[in-house]
Amino acid sequence: MIKSRSSLIFAWALLAPAILYVLVIVAWPLVETFRLSFTDASLRKVTNYVGWRNYDKIFNETFLTVITRTFTWTFFSVLFKMVIGTFGAVLLNAAVPGRNLFRILTMPPWIVPMAIGIFMWGWMYNGQFGMISGLLQRFGLVDGPVAFLAYGRPAYWATIVTDVWIGVPMVTIYFLAAIQAIPRDLYEAAWTDGASRWTRFRRITLPLMAPAIITMSMLSLIATFNSFDIIWILTQGGPSGSTTTMIIDTYQTAIGSKKYGEGAARAVVICLFLSLFCIAYFRVTRRLAATDKA
């Protein structure tokens, strides 16, 4: 009894730093944000509780548009990362000369510091000095400079392209590991039966990669939904709000306009969405683990 009590104390002593860390770094700011979301906190020194007013205020037409935009932006970005990542992994797994070189070449977007990579894309999108506009003009595809970040729709897609560029390497490497775990004899048996490359991909690679694809999709969804740097550096949410997602809108409200209460309410909404994604992620991974055991 004495021994088990001392073991328990020892276990709690070991856990204590981690618990304290989570309480101070994660739990307390979360609780404080939630509390703040019911106040009119701003630069003023006096703060009053305002009930649900901040939530009433944010669920207007503009914020609903921002929510919709955030979901579509996230959807397309994750979709492209998964599709390109899958095909990239298949290509990197193929027995072609220079395969190792290609594997190395996949890495730069991941290795280059994110801000530098984004600034590089900003220059590439520049109409006057940018490489993309220059090439389009050189090949006679456009009459004059094309400023990709100048108009709503091109700016929206340009930010997605940059996000995909940054996200694809991780997805590719993860999928490559998943492909390499598929037993070779399955492919040999299928090849002996005369299955084409496409059939082998569709019937063997894709089904056996599914757990990896689902897991990565969920993780990517969470990271992309909260993506701030790319949009902020490229467009600051403009032009005319066409690239303003929930996280950008929250930053502009809380830090830009110093409406901390309203900003906190927006942050709570983001937190709720992310919590739903996390619950979905844990359910899916648990189900996949159960399937594996079976």
Place this chain on the structure above:
Amino acid sequence: MTTLFRKSLIGLVLAGSTALPALSQEISWIYCGDKIDPVHEKYIKEWEAANSGWKIAVEVVGWAQCQDKATTLAAAGSPAGMAYVGSRTLKEFALNDLIVEVPMSDEEKAAYYPHIVDTVTFEGTQWGVPIAFSTKAFYWNKDLFTQAGLDPEKPPTTWAEEIEYAKIIKEKTGIAGYGLPAKTFDNTMHQFLHWVYTNNGQVIDADGNIKLDSPQVLAALQAYKDITPYSVEGATAYEQNEIRAIFLDGKVGMIQASVGAAMRLKDTKINWGVTTLPLGPEAGGPGTLLITDSLAVFKGSGVEEKAVEFAKYITSPDIQIEYELSPDAGLTPLRPSAKVDALVAEIPYWKPFIDGIAYGGPEPLFTDYKGLQNVMIEMVQSVVTGAAEPQAALTKAAAALEEYK
């Protein structure tokens, strides 16, 4: 005993000498930019030498985050001693009791160019010490004027001429006639306000009434619409420094920019000229937006009094002019002086930047300047992209500004 006494004395001296820096009081200064200006560096050392026990702790913060950092620290209750802020934020800080007054004597006020003191004045007193001043003038590329068949020595003097010349340059050379910045960036508002102030317009009057929806401002917005087709393609992708880079590359005929552009143009092969900004139909004389940055002294740092003293020292006439005329600064002098007269006589391109001050207007002081900025940018972008007509955009913006004044 003697040895023990000596050792103790040495020990005390050593302990005292190491404790001295800890005893010194610090004035933290949030300094916007990439690096501290050598002129400031030099005079900080001099001030510290003259004020033993005091230290200026400079924290350099990039322009994009500088304002937000100073504000967030103040709001969180751990303010910097002093921060380099856009003067437009002073009203908001003052109303929220975050900064201390920095009253000027009549003599101090009289030393500045007209309207400068207005940029830091709210409710009859001053809330910051001006440290940087920017006015704009009109640059044109003489080679492009020649190519377009225009007289290279005759820049436009009115908006009508400016729009006409932009059209001619675009049509005759295929190169953009004008550089219009309209990115989601603060200087999109500033550039538009240059047009407002060259047509006798106003955003808000001294009594706090919104005056945006006026014929003068409407004419400015209409001019924006009219010049857009002949401007750099995709105006909403560029802020003023990016437009300046295009001008330095010879890819645009005319821009409005600070004296910093002239300093950079000296290193190019471009044949250029600079004059006062073209005028709108109701202008009283050559105008420009008068933008100042100030040193704001925050409440609650415990060193307010000394910070005010340092702020006045570092912006005193002799130090300030040295800072303004340093090669990297690109600033318009805050005060008239014999040095400025000598400068204008020696380097004529400075003249239009000084001439515009007389009819210039200060940056509007709002309680929520970010709100003002967002409304103005949205108004400009909606007109430039063709999403709204000038009158509709103006009416909408004027109504929205009521919330932020």
